[in-house]
Amino acid sequence: xxxxxxxxxxxxxxxxxxxxxxxxxxxxxxxxxxxxxxxxxxxxxxxxxxxxxxxxxxxxxxxxxxxxxxxxxxxxxxxxxxxxxxxxxxxxxxxxxxxxxxxxxxxxxxxxxxxxxxxxxxxxxxxxxxxxxxxxxxxxxxxxxxxxxxxxxxxxxxxxxxxxxxxxxxxxxxxxxxxxxxxxxxxxxxxxxxxxxxxxxxxxxxxxxxxxxxxxxxxxxxxxxxxxxxxxxxxxxxxxxxxxxxxxxxxxxxxxxxxxxxxxxxxxxxxxxxxxxxxxxxxxxxxxxxxxxxxxxxxxxxxxxxxxxxxxxxxxxxxxxxxxxxxxxxxxxxxxxxxxxxxxxxxxxxxxxxxxxxxxxxxxxxxxxxxxxxxxxxxxxxxxxxx
Numbered sequence: 262x263x264x265x266x267x268x269x270x271x272x273x274x275x276x277x278x279x280x281x282x283x284x285x286x287x288x289x290x291x292x293x294x295x296x297x298x299x300x301x302x303x304x305x306x307x308x309x310x311x312x313x314x315x316x317x318x319x320x321x322x323x324x325x326x327x328x329x330x331x332x333x334x335x336x337x338x339x340x341x342x343x344x345x346x347x348x349x350x351x352x353x354x355x356x357x358x359x360x361x362x363x364x365x366x367x368x369x370x371x372x373x374x375x376x377x378x379x380x381x382x383x384x385x386x387x388x389x390x391x392x393x394x395x396x397x398x399x400x401x402x403x404x405x406x407x408x409x410x411x412x413x414x415x416x417x418x419x420x421x422x423x424x425x426x427x428x429x430x431x432x433x434x435x436x437x438x439x440x441x442x443x444x445x446x447x448x449x450x451x452x453x454x455x456x457x458x459x460x461x462x463x464x465x466x467x468x469x470x471x472x473x474x475x476x477x478x479x480x481x482x483x484x485x486x487x488x489x490x491x492x493x494x495x496x497x498x499x500x501x502x503x504x505x506x507x508x509x510x511x512x513x514x515x516x517x518x519x520x521x522x523x524x525x526x527x528x529x530x531x532x533x534x535x536x537x538x539x540x541x542x543x544x545x546x547x548x549x550x551x552x553x554x555x556x557x558x559x560x561x562x563x564x565x566x567x568x569x570x571x572x573x574x575x576x577x578x579x580x581x582x583x584x585x586x587x588x589x590x591x592x593x594x595x596x597x598x599x600x601x602x603x604x605x606x607x608x609x610x611x612x613x614x615x616x617x618x619x620x621x622x623x624x625x626x627x628x629x630x631x632x633x634x635x636x637x638x639x640x641x642x643x644x645x646x647x648x
Contacts, residue, residue, distance in 0.1 A: 269314075440501075
């Protein structure tokens with residue numbers, strides 16, 4: 262059901278619009294306001310999916326009503342209607358945030374098409390917001406240990422800057438999570454965060470993945486393709502497992518960082534790119550440099566700020582909170598009740614050597630949710646945790 266507000270001072274126009282909307286979909290809930298002032302009050306009192314607003318009205322004209330509604334909730338689509346056909350007014354309303362502008366009497370097909378498009382937009386906006394909440398929950402940073410508080414503090418300081426960040430730490434410790442938090446707290450948060458797992462891409466394809474390619478550049482290049490640098494323009498590029506990148510690709514990444522330009526594989530023209538680069542690795546890059554496997558000049562370009570993510574063995578005080586967090590998440594994914602966990606089970610989990618870190622711990626909690634009792638016991642942990 263969609264809630265629609267009609268702000269119109271002519272009774273006849275309101276009746277006609279209401280009839281059309283209800284005939285189009287009887288599930289619509291249509292409310293009326295006889296002037297601009299009443300419309301603003303009604304808008305502030307309810308949650309609306311769509312608003313029709315006349316322009317010429319007593320007490321308060323439609324452009325002022327639009328300004329006030331946009332200040333309250335700019336996500337609600339507003340369709341402006343007028344019998345005067347003033348193109349300058351129409352343009353002004355669209356600049357102020359109106360979804361569309363219709364002349365009286367509106368063409369029926371145009372009216373219904375505009376309504377459907379406006380409601381589709383409202384639904385899409387809501388879906389995007391829901392998706393962002395899910396993504397945000399996925400990257401929740403759990404734990405109150407001293408090392409986690411220090412990590413949060415460092416992220417808060419670093420995120421608003423444009424500094425490149427090198428995130429180090431063992432496999433499964435949460436380096437990707439740190440990258441997401443830096444991006445979300447940065448000035449680029451409204452732009453894309455593009456991720457590249459350098460270890461998962463064959464060395465002969467990494468340059469095409471990063472910089473794109475032109476049609477015919479190599480066998481299988483059937484059309485032009487944008488690379489990750491270009492896709493991340495204006496936002497953040499996260500190079501995960503940077504220590505696994507080939508030396509030839511490292512040289513091109515270094516040039517891109519120095520010149521803020523890239524050249525697609527097979528191309529002869531450079532493309533300007535504006536990206537903030539975050540990189541992560543589980544390797545000791547200084548050792549890799551000594552062995553000739555990583556460029557020292559690239560290391561210095563990437564490591565303006567170095568953030569070391571602690572392994573789970575270094576923050577076992579966080580295990581109770583992590584257990585609760587993952588049991589809740591797993592229960593939600595399985596559509597079942599969340600299981601409790603006994604203090605003895607927590608102690609047993611804290612006794613383990615977590616070589617796989619948070620990734621391993623999460624898998625263990627899923628296993629205990631499936632195989633453990635209604636309350637996960639110490640015996641459940643000893644029996645099922647490290648199968």
